[in-house]
Amino acid sequence: MKFLCYAMASAPPQAVHLRLLSSTLSSSSRRPRPPPSARRYRVAASAREMPWPHVLTVAGSDSGGGAGIQADIKACAALGAYCSSVVTAVTAQNTAGVQGIHVVPEEFIREQLNSVLSDMSVDVVKTGMLPSIGVVKVLCESLKKFPVKALVVDPVLVSTSGDTLSASSTLSVYRDELFAMADIVTPNVKEASRLLGDVSLRTVSDMRSAAESIYKFGPKYVLVKGGDMPESSDAIDVFFDGKEFIELHGHRIKTHNTHGTGCTLASCIASELAKGATMLHAVQVAKNFVETALHHSKDLIIGNGPQGPFDHLFKLKCPPYNVGSQPSFKADQLFLYAVTDSGMNKKWGRSIKESVRAAIEGGATIVQLREKDAETREFLEAAKACMEICKSSGVPLLINDRVDIALACKADGVHVGQSDMLAREVRELLGPGKIIGVSCKTPAQAQQAWNDGADYIGCGGVYPTSTKANNPTLGFEGLKTVCLASKLPVVAIGGINASNAGSVMELGLPNLKGVAVVSALFDRECVATETRNLRSILTNTCSRT
Numbered sequence: 001m002k003f004l005c006y007a008m009a010s011a012p013p014q015a016v017h018l019r020l021l022s023s024t025l026s027s028s029s030r031r032p033r034p035p036p037s038a039r040r041y042r043v044a045a046s047a048r049e050m051p052w053p054h055v056l057t058v059a060g061s062d063s064g065g066g067a068g069i070q071a072d073i074k075a076c077a078a079l080g081a082y083c084s085s086v087v088t089a090v091t092a093q094n095t096a097g098v099q100g101i102h103v104v105p106e107e108f109i110r111e112q113l114n115s116v117l118s119d120m121s122v123d124v125v126k127t128g129m130l131p132s133i134g135v136v137k138v139l140c141e142s143l144k145k146f147p148v149k150a151l152v153v154d155p156v157l158v159s160t161s162g163d164t165l166s167a168s169s170t171l172s173v174y175r176d177e178l179f180a181m182a183d184i185v186t187p188n189v190k191e192a193s194r195l196l197g198d199v200s201l202r203t204v205s206d207m208r209s210a211a212e213s214i215y216k217f218g219p220k221y222v223l224v225k226g227g228d229m230p231e232s233s234d235a236i237d238v239f240f241d242g243k244e245f246i247e248l249h250g251h252r253i254k255t256h257n258t259h260g261t262g263c264t265l266a267s268c269i270a271s272e273l274a275k276g277a278t279m280l281h282a283v284q285v286a287k288n289f290v291e292t293a294l295h296h297s298k299d300l301i302i303g304n305g306p307q308g309p310f311d312h313l314f315k316l317k318c319p320p321y322n323v324g325s326q327p328s329f330k331a332d333q334l335f336l337y338a339v340t341d342s343g344m345n346k347k348w349g350r351s352i353k354e355s356v357r358a359a360i361e362g363g364a365t366i367v368q369l370r371e372k373d374a375e376t377r378e379f380l381e382a383a384k385a386c387m388e389i390c391k392s393s394g395v396p397l398l399i400n401d402r403v404d405i406a407l408a409c410k411a412d413g414v415h416v417g418q419s420d421m422l423a424r425e426v427r428e429l430l431g432p433g434k435i436i437g438v439s440c441k442t443p444a445q446a447q448q449a450w451n452d453g454a455d456y457i458g459c460g461g462v463y464p465t466s467t468k469a470n471n472p473t474l475g476f477e478g479l480k481t482v483c484l485a486s487k488l489p490v491v492a493i494g495g496i497n498a499s500n501a502g503s504v505m506e507l508g509l510p511n512l513k514g515v516a517v518v519s520a521l522f523d524r525e526c527v528a529t530e531t532r533n534l535r536s537i538l539t540n541t542c543s544r545t
């Protein structure tokens with residue numbers, strides 16, 4: 001076993017040198033390993049107790065801490081995955097660029113891979129800087145020896161500062177060997193262009209063609225990242241699964257602190273895959289994470305160069321994101337969705353709190369406070385009281401439109417429509433664990449809700465309603481069209497009552513999870529009785545179909 005000494009370079013700033021590390025430390029500095037039997041016992045016990053999603057990053061170290069191994073570890077930690085690391089190169093870099101590179105000898109990379117993969121139940125391997133053909137080959141051999149659940153390849157060829165991080169000779173081995181083993185490859189447009197022989201990529205249509213060409217090298221999915229595309233207010237990425245292209249739209253955040261976004265995105269994808277997510281969901285979560293982190297870091301200052309790092313652990317600074325405070329959303333909670341109405345409460349002489357208590361008593365599975373004309377302070381007090389009731393009954397409470405009220409009363413989520421705050425902005429404010437619903441009347445709106453990180457959509461009006469003015473009626477056909485296009489669970493709304501709720505659920509649309517109702521519950525004398533009756537109709541219908 002060799003031990004390496006990092007004799008630091010005296011490279012002049014900005015000059016990039018590929019140098020091999022060769023010195024060794026004396027063997028007296030080695031730590032004795034525990035005997036194999038003891039190691040096996042410890043792993044088995046901990047795996048039984050609580051598996052921890054595990055990502056191994058195979059990448060270069062960034063002395064500036066913004067990209068490479070350092071970014072990968074922070075990204076995985078932020079998303080709750082364990083991250084081990086195999087260092088392929090040590091770079092001297094800062095916010096100005098890359099000043100020097102020491103490549104770790106191939107045999108020592110093999111040894112690191114062997115150490116981790118033979119012992120630590122790695123779920124997903126994520127690659128970053130692979131500086132030479134030999135390093136790529138060593139990695140492929142190790143992955144054949146120790147297969148993992150998924151391989152995420154971020155083809156780091158050139159740093160964002162324009163410095164070469166992988167010899168051009170590695171392109172062929174990337175394409176011919178590593179891509180064939182990859183679950184996803186995540187080039188930016190510059191990398192995609194280099195991988196395809198310096199083709200010009202200027203439009204989203206070019207990105208689609210590039211994704212298709214890279215797919216032919218063998219990965220299961222390709223994500224071509226358009227963050228560097230000029231002349232667009234959106235950051236558009238193209239996701240390709242071999243059949244369908246999906247454009248993922250994100251907001252372009254105005255900040256210089258973008259160093260390490262590519263490494264972070266790939267590590268987030270790897271973390272989500274390690275947690276068991278599907279590929280598209282993993283990509284979506286990763287994109288949202290990067291965008292939110294950039295937003296929270298846009299004004300931070302570290303270093304004097306043109307491109308600074310961003311804060312992966314922004315969640316620790318934002319109270320609504322506090323770890324452990326978030327409930328998790330389950331689509332079945334949409335089954336009987338009670339939506340309050342301030343006018344109806346007044347008409348029947350009930351407080352919001354009394355209405356919510358009665359709806360829960362009758363069996364509502366989720367509640368939304370839709371108080372269109374309440375004064376803010378009064379509304380907040382009522383919302384806090386409703387939170388107490390909902391919390392003690394295990395029923396989620398959402399606030400209609402008012403993100404400020406939702407934050408202040410620590411509600412479980414927010415419901416927004418097409419003219420309210422954008423769902424992605426709501427997500428940014430509420431954090432990843434809160435429930436976000438979006439009203440959608442078309443397949444395109446349903447797709448956008450998914451892209452924006454919503455949890456469910458409300459679709460209506462299924463029937464005409466007098467509760468919401470000028471609301472178009474979609475009927476069953478409109479509801480079906482939206483449900484079939486939606487990747488999110490759907491709750492139907494608009495004119496639904498005890499006499500027609502059964503027919504709505506009998507449509508048998510797999511992602512139609514329930515009905516949302518206002519007047520049939522709250523414009524009645526006894527809210528609890530009406531809710532109980534509707535719940536029993538829904539239960540009977542759904543047990544038959």
Ligand SMILES: Cc1ncc(COP(=O)(O)OP(=O)(O)O)c(N)n1
Nearest residue numbers: 400401415416417418439458493516
């Ligand atoms: C579950 C559910 N679906 C749809 C709506 C309507 O929201 P929006 O279009 O924003 O209209 P307002 O409710 O704000 O008038 C909803 N509230 N809940």
Ligand SMILES: Cc1nc(C(=O)O)sc1CCOP(=O)(O)O
Nearest residue numbers: 460461465467494495517518519
């Ligand atoms: C709030 C709301 N949103 C709708 C939509 O179509 O998005 S229909 C609607 C009102 C639903 O009230 P009722 O159950 O009394 O018909």
Ligand SMILES: [Mg+2]
Nearest residue numbers: 401416417420
């Ligand atoms: Mg609204």
